[in-house]
Amino acid sequence: MNTKVFHNLSYGVYIISSLDGERPTGCTANSVMQITSSPATLALSMNHDNFTNSCIEKTGKFAVSILSETSDPSLIGQFGFQSGRDVNKFENILFETKEGLPVLTDSCGYIICKVIDKMETSTHTVFLGEVIDGDIQSVSPSMTYAYYHRVIKGKSPKNAPTYLPEEESENTIPSKTSWVCSICGYVYDEEAPFEELPDSYTCPICKQPKSKFVKQ
Amino acid sequence: MNTKVFHNLSYGVYIISSLDGERPTGCTANSVMQITSSPATLALSMNHDNFTNSCIEKTGKFAVSILSETSDPSLIGQFGFQSGRDVNKFENILFETKEGLPVLTDSCGYIICKVIDKMETSTHTVFLGEVIDGDIQSVSPSMTYAYYHRVIKGKSPKNAPTYLPEEESENTIPSKTSWVCSICGYVYDEEAPFEELPDSYTCPICKQPKSKFVKQ
Structure with missing residues (x-):
């Protein structure tokens, strides 16, 4: 079996949010799909270890914010590479x-x-949610997972269903020495040499400081 | 609620296949996503009315063929707008x-x-499948649902989770008189006037004859 074929499945990039008591919290996800059209339902896959999973369990509700190609990519790191705990x-x-x-x-x-059913798997819960509200907020095209990997050069965190330990796409394999964010895997490939960037430089994905980058 | 927001969710385009006894059969689908990475599992949403649903139920197995941007778009019609029955x-x-x-x-x-679990909804079954084999077959980028709508100008059949009765994207709304395939919704927009096409012309999506096109 060649698990790299899983990269050929297409996804969007979403922020899934819910409430921890009255405190908003959430996480980045790509595993969302519509299941039925009338009534409209969505399925969402969420790792058991994600704090958002337990918040959805408690509140029985979740929101999907659909990122677009013009959304600030640091949202992915803000919601994806740290815990709401x-x-x-x-x-x-x-x-x-x-x-x-x-x-x-x-x-x-x-x-x-609103959660109406769920299916448990070894590591993830598949929540079935009946849609109670939804609207378009901008005309920018949706960010696809391929766009995130190809254009933004981001990777998947360990809790993602799509995480591969050996994750390396052709587009992110450095041709020579390159600097990689040790937190989110972002590969720096701007024209200016990395060493000459100011110390105030932060990762465009996860906002971690320049010191978190490692040479590869 | 604005159900058009569902179009902002991202999908691929897949041919789901199984067996009717010893006879291969299948259908077009877009609702496939990875659920867990180890062991790898996928979720697939399939309408109860799809013949493929009952074949998956009986055999306990399904295959996902991932269409690419270079795949023949008539495969979508061949597998999507008629029944394997x-x-x-x-x-x-x-x-x-x-x-x-x-x-x-x-x-x-x-x-x-191999099907290891399922969740029933009002109109669709969500099959949970454990991956037993998989491989890459070409380096062409995967066909996304957005690409299918925008570039190939295809629509969704009624059994699709993503079907909208009023389905019309900005890209397929004809600016003036246009010819539309009454079977699959393909909008003819090539330079040559539709009326002057030979009688042997067939829909590039579903291969239906020129006579199935209606003026809009």
Whole structure:
């Protein structure tokens, strides 16, 4: 079996949000798909270890904010490479409240779901959500997972269903020495030499400081 | 609720195949996503009315052939706008047999799954399949659902989870009189006037004859 074929499946990039008590929290996800059209339902796959999983379990609701190609890519790192147990992920994030749940302003649309069923697997819960609200927020094209890998040069965190230990796409394999963010895997490939960047440089994906980059 | 936001979710385009006894059959689908990475599992949403659903139920197996941007778009119509109950969909289709199941040669990869769980919804079954084989077949980029709508100008059949009765994207709304395939919704927009096409012209998506086109 060649597990690299899984990279040929197509996804979007989403921020899944819910509530920890009254505190908004959420995480980055790509495994969302529509299951039925009438009534409209979505399936969402979420790792058991994700704090958002337990928040969805408790509240019975989740929101999907759909990132677009113009969404700030640092949202992916803000929501994807740290835990809502430790930090307030919505700090400094523009959001609105819809049906009681936080949705990101910097997205091309949102969908709010009420959990009506679920299926457990070894590592992930598949939540089935009935859509109770949704709207378009911008006309920018949706960010696809391929776009995230190819253009933004991001990788998958370990909790993602699509994580591959040997994850390396042809587009991110460095042709020579390159600097890689040790937190999120972002490969620096701008024209300016990495060494000459100011110390205030931060990873465009996860906002970690320049010191977190390692030479490869 | 604005159901058009569902179009902002991202998908690929897949041919799902299984067996009717010993006869290969299958259908077009877009609702496939990876659920866990180790062991690797996929979820697939399939309408109860699809003949392929009952074949997966009986055999306990399904194959996913991943269409690429260079795959013949008529495969989508061949597998998507008619039923395997009525026709042999694999007639004149190049395929290979992997783990006993047919996979399309004209795809960028295939994944073979054994059903290990399922979740029923009002109109669709969500099959959870454990991956037993898979490989890459070409380096062409995967066909996304957005590409299918935008470039190939295809629509969704009624059994698709993503079907919208009012389905019309900005890219397929004709600016003036246009000819539309009444079977699959393909909008003719080549330079040559439709009326002057030879009678042998067939829809590039579903291969139906010129007579099935209607003026809009």
